[in-house]
Amino acid sequence: MAVAVGLAMYLACPLLCFAQSEPEPSLSDYLPPSEPEVSRDEWRQRIEEARRRAKEASRERREHPELYKPTPEDPDIVATERLLRDDSLQRGDIATTKKGMFVYQGRSDQPRRDQDFVPVNPKSLR
Numbered sequence: 001m002a003v004a005v006g007l008a009m010y011l012a013c014p015l016l017c018f019a020q021s022e023p024e025p026s027l028s029d030y031l032p033p034s035e036p037e038v039s040r041d042e043w044r045q046r047i048e049e050a051r052r053r054a055k056e057a058s059r060e061r062r063e064h065p066e067l068y069k070p071t072p073e074d075p076d077i078v079a080t081e082r083l084l085r086d087d088s089l090q091r092g093d094i095a096t097t098k099k100g101m102f103v104y105q106g107r108s109d110q111p112r113r114d115q116d117f118v119p120v121n122p123k124s125l126r
Contacts, residue, residue: 084112094120 027037038046061068076098083095093104095117106116 080114083117084114086112 079097083089083097089095089104089106089112090108091104091106095102095104101120102117103120104116105118106112
């Protein structure tokens with residue numbers, strides 16, 4: 001009986017000792033190797049500098065809101081650009097715009113141009 005208990009303790013001990021021998025991860029294990037560990041004072045300085053920059057940017061936006069207004073996009077220009085970028089267009093496709101109907105006459109192996117869209121004469125379709 002004593003031999004069995006001794007054998008069990010002998011087999012269990014290396015596993016317990018091995019699990020306890022691994023070191024705990026430190027902060028330096030998570031930092032990239034090129035960056036040294038930052039001191040507490042340096043970290044606080046970085047935080048204060050970031051706060052200062054954020055307040056400065058906020059003040060700038062309040063004092064000059066005209067600089068930060070989005071420029072309204074012309075819907076006709078947006079629609080034209082979207083049509084020129086449409087990769088699904090094939091020769092003979094018809095596109096309808098505010099300016100009328102156009103037939104795509106371009107080639108798939110060349111970039112699209114405004115000249116690739118020929119106006120459709122509605123009277124000739126009757």
